[in-house]
Amino acid sequence: MTNQTKYETHEHDVLIIGAGGAGLRAAIEALAAGARVAVVSKSLLGKAHTVMAEGGIAAAMANVDKADSWRTHFRDTMRGGKLMNNWRMAQLHAQEAPDRVRELEQWGALFDRTSDGDILQRAFGGHTFKRLCHVGDRTGLEMIRTLQDRGVQLGIDVFMECTVIRLLTDGNRVVGAFGYWREQGRFVVLKAKAVVMATGGIGKAWRVTSNSWEYTGDGMALAYDAGAELLDMEFVQFHPTGMVWPPGVQGILVTEAVRGEGGILRNKNGDRFMEKYDPKRMELSTRDVVARSIYTEVREGRGSEHGGAYLDISHKPADYVKQKLPSMYHQFKELADVDITKGPMEVGPTCHYMMGGIRVEAETAASSLPGLFAAGEAAAGLHGANRLGGNSLSDLLVFGRRAGIGAAAFANKTSAPSVDPAQIAEGERDMLAPFDRGEGENPYTVHRDLQEVMQNLVGIFRVEEDMNKAMGELEKLKQRAARVRVEGSRLFNPGWHLARDLKSMMTVSEAVTRSALARKESRGAHSRIDYPKLDEQVWGKQHNLITRDGDRMKLQQAPVDAVPDELRELVADDK
Amino acid sequence: MADAILEVFRGNQETGGAKQYTVPIAPGMVVLDALHYIQANLEPDLAVRWNCKAGKCGSCSAEVNGRPRLTCKTRMDALPTDKPITVYPMKSFPVIKDLVTDVSWNYRVNKKIPPFTPKPNTDWKMYQEDMDRVQEFRKCIECFLCQNVCHVVRDHHKKEEFGGPRFFVRVASLEMHPLDNVSRAGLLKDELGIGYCNITKCCTEVCPEEIKITDNAIIPLKERVVDEFYDPILKLVRKIRGTAKAD
Numbered sequence: 108m109t110n111q112t113k114y115e116t117h118e119h120d121v122l123i124i125g126a127g128g129a130g131l132r133a134a135i136e137a138l139a140a141g142a143r144v145a146v147v148s149k150s151l152l153g154k155a156h157t158v159m160a161e162g163g164i165a166a167a168m169a170n171v172d173k174a175d176s177w178r179t180h181f182r183d184t185m186r187g188g189k190l191m192n193n194w195r196m197a198q199l200h201a202q203e204a205p206d207r208v209r210e211l212e213q214w215g216a217l218f219d220r221t222s223d224g225d226i227l228q229r230a231f232g233g234h235t236f237k238r239l240c241h242v243g244d245r246t247g248l249e250m251i252r253t254l255q256d257r258g259v260q261l262g263i264d265v266f267m268e269c270t271v272i273r274l275l276t277d278g279n280r281v282v283g284a285f286g287y288w289r290e291q292g293r294f295v296v297l298k299a300k301a302v303v304m305a306t307g308g309i310g311k312a313w314r315v316t317s318n319s320w321e322y323t324g325d326g327m328a329l330a331y332d333a334g335a336e337l338l339d340m341e342f343v344q345f346h347p348t349g350m351v352w353p354p355g356v357q358g359i360l361v362t363e364a365v366r367g368e369g370g371i372l373r374n375k376n377g378d379r380f381m382e383k384y385d386p387k388r389m390e391l392s393t394r395d396v397v398a399r400s401i402y403t404e405v406r407e408g409r410g411s412e413h414g415g416a417y418l419d420i421s422h423k424p425a426d427y428v429k430q431k432l433p434s435m436y437h438q439f440k441e442l443a444d445v446d447i448t449k450g451p452m453e454v455g456p457t458c459h460y461m462m463g464g465i466r467v468e469a470e471t472a473a474s475s476l477p478g479l480f481a482a483g484e485a486a487a488g489l490h491g492a493n494r495l496g497g498n499s500l501s502d503l504l505v506f507g508r509r510a511g512i513g514a515a516a517f518a519n520k521t522s523a524p525s526v527d528p529a530q531i532a533e534g535e536r537d538m539l540a541p542f543d544r545g546e547g548e549n550p551y552t553v554h555r556d557l558q559e560v561m562q563n564l565v566g567i568f569r570v571e572e573d574m575n576k577a578m579g580e581l582e583k584l585k586q587r588a589a590r591v592r593v594e595g596s597r598l599f600n601p602g603w604h605l606a607r608d609l610k611s612m613m614t615v616s617e618a619v620t621r622s623a624l625a626r627k628e629s630r631g632a633h634s635r636i637d638y639p640k641l642d643e644q645v646w647g648k649q650h651n652l653i654t655r656d657g658d659r660m661k662l663q664q665a666p667v668d669a670v671p672d673e674l675r676e677l678v679a680d681d682k
Numbered sequence: 683m684a685d686a687i688l689e690v691f692r693g694n695q696e697t698g699g700a701k702q703y704t705v706p707i708a709p710g711m712v713v714l715d716a717l718h719y720i721q722a723n724l725e726p727d728l729a730v731r732w733n734c735k736a737g738k739c740g741s742c743s744a745e746v747n748g749r750p751r752l753t754c755k756t757r758m759d760a761l762p763t764d765k766p767i768t769v770y771p772m773k774s775f776p777v778i779k780d781l782v783t784d785v786s787w788n789y790r791v792n793k794k795i796p797p798f799t800p801k802p803n804t805d806w807k808m809y810q811e812d813m814d815r816v817q818e819f820r821k822c823i824e825c826f827l828c829q830n831v832c833h834v835v836r837d838h839h840k841k842e843e844f845g846g847p848r849f850f851v852r853v854a855s856l857e858m859h860p861l862d863n864v865s866r867a868g869l870l871k872d873e874l875g876i877g878y879c880n881i882t883k884c885c886t887e888v889c890p891e892e893i894k895i896t897d898n899a900i901i902p903l904k905e906r907v908v909d910e911f912y913d914p915i916l917k918l919v920r921k922i923r924g925t926a927k928a929d
Contacts, residue, residue, distance in 0.1 A: 150731075152789065159739065214798065219813075222810075290779075354710065356736075442755070550726070555722070595726070598729075602726030
């Protein structure tokens, strides 16, 4: 029997890679549909990036602003995304988010309340109405704990501290994954009838980022390796407000809720500079606009002491600040010696979120490969060229659930998976090679150099010359990454782990750079100094699509689906 | 810039010992930054758990100069530099490698706790004043420092019969949820062994989220157990009225 391998093997109907909000929500739904479900995560359960989400979940519940509706949420999302969004995803998201939030509450989540006893909602950038359901500034923690407890109670198998290193395929159908336990370094085969990618983003390829070590683009790279399509990889969100000082905390997120609660941005001269860039929405403009504005102020010599902008909430009562922004209060007090109830914070842009990713169908979250689904940040489409704050947590819930349904339905009608031992052997060989090299670079050095290249050459403002240079540098880095040497044993060895993660980061970095070079316009988070305007005639009508062609990365364009007539007037200009 | 000496445990449950590293100090540096410096420049296989580096995920717990801390929130400039800064793994859990410990016991305890069970036909109205005390418990980031420092676990090794402060906090968040409808008093008494806690408040002292674990979670839960199991009059009244839960 060809399915026999010498490795520890598990078999499930649905394998979910990633245990953040999207992965756990998918698991809960697949389990409810009767599937046997396993969730694999690189970290311990409950530590995924979702835990760091702060400001809230966007859902048009109209608890505070009665005029809100899914239509307005749809419009805000599409216009925030500069109409690069998959309109159907944006519609489903806006329609279903309120139910997904209520569901969390029914599973035990405790959101802050209005005086009527309903879920309280706060203002956020790009949202017409007060729309973000929240728990102070630790909404993500509430969400992941609720999903984690629900999933465990229902009986999902959780494989913690396990890294997937390749998808297993039968023809072009995905039939599972091959990975290793980080703790012992032993390999493991995870057979499944359907796989859901819920691995999050790619921020660790940049030097200044709000993302944790896990965010190395694994899901996108694994899907790409297996033959899936990656969509609009040029759209990388730089959050306007990361910490800038002291050096060790550079990039750590400062929630948009500071601005949602009334925080004001000023430059070193005390000017409220957003008056110049977006007088209507000011600090609550979309993230792409605010990030560029801060960057421009700094570049033109009006930055704060350590090269950022000042963000001030100290005009609000101290007790209010501590109640609504408790973790920001502690973060600045403990890490930066700043009391935010008394004075301003220093903030600057930080690489935060990936709008691009695995191309999926709106209804089912199915990728272009049979048996492979994707949800959350690993998937593309909902957010277009720029994501609105609060739309990520709702994305995880809406499309996590849909991916769970889609994957369980696929598993239900498909045959038992058969894995190819040659693929496993190849995965093992690649993984162990860094131990066998007599000499070679430390993976940390290569990672640091990659971060410098992406930070300096493929950052907030982009230009052809820089990106061409980046392509050359990436080619060299790819060679270096392929020759790194790992010291020590296979037991919990971070250097070894990084050597694998580097490969994923190389793939996504190249995809981002190629896509960004191709898009000769500025749209949402993608800002070209050499093409500063929107180009509605050409680029307004097409996506970038990355696929693997042998060892080469192939870039093509695909048309943007037209918004149907009944929704078109919703997204039209005000006038 | 000045240097610091870090004395870091290297090894596993069976063998190992402290090893010293010299690390340059940068402004505002935290202990986790120093550990990352060691990984990137001196010893790439130094095993450390971390995620957010912002005090939100609770992954990077260790014992710094003998005190259980999140290394991402422990400033180097708050520690004396005239002697090495010691960094050891949490003592109450088996060492897997270096600073990484086996915390799987915590996940097993968690599975014993009956989930949130809403009252039937609720309208889901809840008021902030009823939720404030529960939201305090929901701040827990599961760093397990309270579990690590609790003497019932640390010194008396009662992992089989005891749940530990983290899970008393979790039970409190369910028991005091305005809409929850089941009692976990029996679980607290029997399976989680709340009686072993003699309220020395070690857990409260180390909580990075400043949850008043002993005063706000454990003591009220102990009272519920007493009410439900040891108060003869209340017990009789409940039996007659058939009330499911102490309130």
